[in-house]
Amino acid sequence: MNDKASIASLGTLSSTSRAVIRELLTSGPLPRATLARRLGLSPARLTKVTRPLLDSAVIYEDATAPNKTPGRPGTPLAVHAPRYAFAGFKITGDTLYGTRVDAEGRVQRAKSVSLESTDSSHVVDLIIDLVKELGEEQPLQAIGIGSAGTMRRYDDRVRRNQYLGWDDVPLAEILTAKTGLPTVISGDIRALTVGVQWSGPGQGHSDFAVVTIGVGIGLGMVIDDQVHAGTHGTAGMIGHTRVSEAGPLCELGHRGCASAYLNADSILAAISVPHGITDLDLDGACRLADRGDPVAQRVLSDAGRALGVLIAQVVNVLGLDTVILAGDGLVILEHLSQELNSALRDHLDPWGTVPHLETFHSDFDEWARGAAVLSCQWLLVDPPKLLAPSITHQQ
Amino acid sequence: MNDKASIASLGTLSSTSRAVIRELLTSGPLPRATLARRLGLSPARLTKVTRPLLDSAVIYEDATAPNKTPGRPGTPLAVHAPRYAFAGFKITGDTLYGTRVDAEGRVQRAKSVSLESTDSSHVVDLIIDLVKELGEEQPLQAIGIGSAGTMRRYDDRVRRNQYLGWDDVPLAEILTAKTGLPTVISGDIRALTVGVQWSGPGQGHSDFAVVTIGVGIGLGMVIDDQVHAGTHGTAGMIGHTRVSEAGPLCELGHRGCASAYLNADSILAAISVPHGITDLDLDGACRLADRGDPVAQRVLSDAGRALGVLIAQVVNVLGLDTVILAGDGLVILEHLSQELNSALRDHLDPWGTVPHLETFHSDFDEWARGAAVLSCQWLLVDPPKLLAPSITHQQ
DNA sequence: CCTTTTTATTGACATAGGAAATTATCTACG
DNA sequence: CGTAGATAATTTCCTATGTCAATAAAAAGG
Numbered sequence: 037m038n039d040k041a042s043i044a045s046l047g048t049l050s051s052t053s054r055a056v057i058r059e060l061l062t063s064g065p066l067p068r069a070t071l072a073r074r075l076g077l078s079p080a081r082l083t084k085v086t087r088p089l090l091d092s093a094v095i096y097e098d099a100t101a102p103n104k105t106p107g108r109p110g111t112p113l114a115v116h117a118p119r120y121a122f123a124g125f126k127i128t129g130d131t132l133y134g135t136r137v138d139a140e141g142r143v144q145r146a147k148s149v150s151l152e153s154t155d156s157s158h159v160v161d162l163i164i165d166l167v168k169e170l171g172e173e174q175p176l177q178a179i180g181i182g183s184a185g186t187m188r189r190y191d192d193r194v195r196r197n198q199y200l201g202w203d204d205v206p207l208a209e210i211l212t213a214k215t216g217l218p219t220v221i222s223g224d225i226r227a228l229t230v231g232v233q234w235s236g237p238g239q240g241h242s243d244f245a246v247v248t249i250g251v252g253i254g255l256g257m258v259i260d261d262q263v264h265a266g267t268h269g270t271a272g273m274i275g276h277t278r279v280s281e282a283g284p285l286c287e288l289g290h291r292g293c294a295s296a297y298l299n300a301d302s303i304l305a306a307i308s309v310p311h312g313i314t315d316l317d318l319d320g321a322c323r324l325a326d327r328g329d330p331v332a333q334r335v336l337s338d339a340g341r342a343l344g345v346l347i348a349q350v351v352n353v354l355g356l357d358t359v360i361l362a363g364d365g366l367v368i369l370e371h372l373s374q375e376l377n378s379a380l381r382d383h384l385d386p387w388g389t390v391p392h393l394e395t396f397h398s399d400f401d402e403w404a405r406g407a408a409v410l411s412c413q414w415l416l417v418d419p420p421k422l423l424a425p426s427i428t429h430q431q
Numbered sequence: 432m433n434d435k436a437s438i439a440s441l442g443t444l445s446s447t448s449r450a451v452i453r454e455l456l457t458s459g460p461l462p463r464a465t466l467a468r469r470l471g472l473s474p475a476r477l478t479k480v481t482r483p484l485l486d487s488a489v490i491y492e493d494a495t496a497p498n499k500t501p502g503r504p505g506t507p508l509a510v511h512a513p514r515y516a517f518a519g520f521k522i523t524g525d526t527l528y529g530t531r532v533d534a535e536g537r538v539q540r541a542k543s544v545s546l547e548s549t550d551s552s553h554v555v556d557l558i559i560d561l562v563k564e565l566g567e568e569q570p571l572q573a574i575g576i577g578s579a580g581t582m583r584r585y586d587d588r589v590r591r592n593q594y595l596g597w598d599d600v601p602l603a604e605i606l607t608a609k610t611g612l613p614t615v616i617s618g619d620i621r622a623l624t625v626g627v628q629w630s631g632p633g634q635g636h637s638d639f640a641v642v643t644i645g646v647g648i649g650l651g652m653v654i655d656d657q658v659h660a661g662t663h664g665t666a667g668m669i670g671h672t673r674v675s676e677a678g679p680l681c682e683l684g685h686r687g688c689a690s691a692y693l694n695a696d697s698i699l700a701a702i703s704v705p706h707g708i709t710d711l712d713l714d715g716a717c718r719l720a721d722r723g724d725p726v727a728q729r730v731l732s733d734a735g736r737a738l739g740v741l742i743a744q745v746v747n748v749l750g751l752d753t754v755i756l757a758g759d760g761l762v763i764l765e766h767l768s769q770e771l772n773s774a775l776r777d778h779l780d781p782w783g784t785v786p787h788l789e790t791f792h793s794d795f796d797e798w799a800r801g802a803a804v805l806s807c808q809w810l811l812v813d814p815p816k817l818l819a820p821s822i823t824h825q826q
Numbered sequence: 827c828c829t830t831t832t833t834a835t836t837g838a839c840a841t842a843g844g845a846a847a848t849t850a851t852c853t854a855c856g
Numbered sequence: 857c858g859t860a861g862a863t864a865a866t867t868t869c870c871t872a873t874g875t876c877a878a879t880a881a882a883a884a885g886g
Contacts (some may be wrong), residue, residue, distance in 0.1 A: 085842090108852050108862075267637070275780065
């Protein structure tokens with residue numbers, strides 16, 4: 037009949053429609069019957085909910101997959117993911133990484149620019165330029181930003197960012213005013229975790245943790261399908277957990293804390309100082325260890341032990357069976373897996389279960405991608421009140 | 432008109448009605464307007480939802496509280512809590528503790544019996560007898576059971592209980608068959624945590640942890656208003672967290688683990704062995720420390736340090752601002768608060784916030800009370816499908 | 827007494843959802 | 857090849873849940 041225009045924003049759909057899309061995005065194409073069972077709806081309702089989504093080309097009927105069970109085969113529904121684009125940014129102390137992804141989290145474009153200053157108005161200008169550039173070919177649904185700090189899961193401002201020197205910058209309001217796009221802010225590790233959850237190795241897991249190593253140590257966690265940030269956004273601060281009473285000092289003067297063993301700078305200093313060398317990087321450290329250098333070997337095995345202890349503690353508290361390792365420091369992982377595993381087993385509670393460890397090799401763009409996926413999740417889970425519902429059901 | 436009979440089971444109410452009752456039970460009497468705002472409903476809906484609840488005397492209109500703001504004062508609604516009774520049990524290795532509580536978690540009766548054997552059929556018989564006795568004066572809404580083990584939040588069976596030697600006992604099914612009452616099983620620490628959450632010091636907090644010391648170390652956590660149990664019910668297993676690389680051995684042969692410092696038996700052995708005494712209890716240990724006994728003082732301060740490290744780790748992972756200390760080992764707390772606080776501050780992440788520590792003095796009945804509150808929460812949050820809805824709305 | 831302010835109720839109406847019957851489309855099997 | 861059995865999807869009809877706008881109610885302060 038009346039050919040409705042396509043849906044402007046996924047955030048204006050009804051909660052049931054959004055639940056359908058969420059399920060399709062996180063689980064892949066599914067027939068109506070399966071969807072109905074998963075969402076606890078009747079088949080009748082599902083037909084009624086999906087019809088307007090089909091009419092407006094938010095979703096489509098997938099080619100019928102071959103079927104070996106008796107009975108009429110279901111026609112899988114799938115989201116027209118490429119029709120919906122999201123912009124995601126990661127702000128580090130010196131660089132702004134930006135990506136455009138589709139609803140399934142596939143990166144369509146990526147671009148990074150150096151920060152000339154950490155002044156918030158400068159960074160805002162850079163973000164706006166990048167938003168315009170990324171949105172040239174296709175309108176954007178939302179903007180997601182990840183940076184260090186103590187933001188809540190879906191926050192509207194940057195809180196306590198030590199690298200940028202920002203405290204309480206209402207970035208979402210500013211960007212929404214200047215771009216007209218709904219914007220959400222989150223801690224970078226939380227954004228990465230959402231990327232892992234919806235379109236990474238966390239898919240299909242209701243509970244897991246992401247542990248990142250690199251400049252610092254990060255912990256993101258998904259509990260009951262939700263990213264957990266803590267009351268004040270301070271969850272996952274495990275970088276200064278004491279691993280040993282002896283051991284090296286971290287930059288805060290803690291002896292034997294995790295960052296003193298695991299931060300890239302700590303590892304490099306621990307190797308290069310005794311050897312009197314400079315210009316070492318993690319790859320170089322690994323090569324040294326491969327060649328039998330005792331200092332490098334010891335430093336890396338100590339790092340492995342520290343990581344094992346950390347993971348064990350997280351698993352003991354949360355009772356997880358999946359932990360995903362990520363971060364740019366991951367190159368050292370194969371040199372420390374032995375110590376890691378033995379420390380993990382040694383510190384796990386005997387009544388707990390040994391978690392499945394997965395590695396997720398990722399660069400900085402992956403953090404920006406996570407922020408984009410975060411904005412998509414935000415629209416589909418907890419959309420801001422902006423516009424009137426775009427489609428209604430008729431019986 | 433037709434004077435409907437009073438509601439048989441709270442579990443048969445609609446989800447909105449249950450949300451209203453939940454809010455009233457956890458926040459106390461509230462006027463309709465406030466209730467509507469908190470639950471995200473329109474005032475009109477609230478009037479319509481609460482009318483049948485008033486008609487059937489599930490709730491009542493409280494005496495109007497004095498009011499100083501302009502405008503018509505609201506009439507607070509309150510739950511007829513004493514009309515609804517729940518039975519809660521805690522099963523230890525040698526005793527069964529039973530309580531009957533009302534919907535607000537107030538204990539109406541309590542009784543405990545010793546187990547003659549840990550045989551499940553024997554324990555089942557004891558529970559059934561106690562259920563009958565507790566339900567004499569008033570019909571029971573549900574049964575809640577707490578025991579050690581790796582049960583999920585609202586489970587139907589006892590899994591891996593080391594003290595009873597049970598593994599996979601379908602206790603809920605058995606008890607429902609024999610008593611006709613909906614039954615829910617949970618880990619004892621989780622049951623205690625629910626008691627703390629709904630009618631204890633956790634009221635009003637969306638996120639907090641309960642740490643218990645006594646025979647063992649327990650950790651219960653509430654995240655986003657929900658008790659967290661982990662995928663396999665193994666969350667909160669922090670008893671064997673390594674606190675130090677030196678230190679005493681625990682019963683599993685871990686050197687310097689938390690139980691080696693904090694379990695009642697460990698503390699008592701550490702003091703009585705050097706002194707060559709027997710028959711020491713925790714009160715005695717405290718008296719020794721008060722009198723200046725260096726062994727007792729050292730053992731207790733070590734315990735305080737261990738507890739501080741444990742709490743810091745939990746807070747670092749979860750980002751909590753409230754931690755509640757409980758358990759029968761709490762008597763030693765004032766002797767170790769100094770070491771506890773310094774270890775806590777020393778091990779907390781500098782970007783985290785120092786949590787508010789509260790103590791909750793409780794006996795074993797409190798654990799049974801928690802199980803009863805758990806069954807109430809279960810009915811109101813996630814009721815089993817048993818009966819047809821008992822009241823309907825008419826426009 | 828009247829205005830302001832907030833709470834509570836009412837009735838008209840829209841939407842979300844389910845149950846049961848019906849139709850559609852596949853496999854298995856004689 | 858045709859039919860029985862199984863499962864998927866739709867249709868029809870009904871109910872439950874919710875909003876909106878208008879109105880009444882109950883206080884405080886002139």
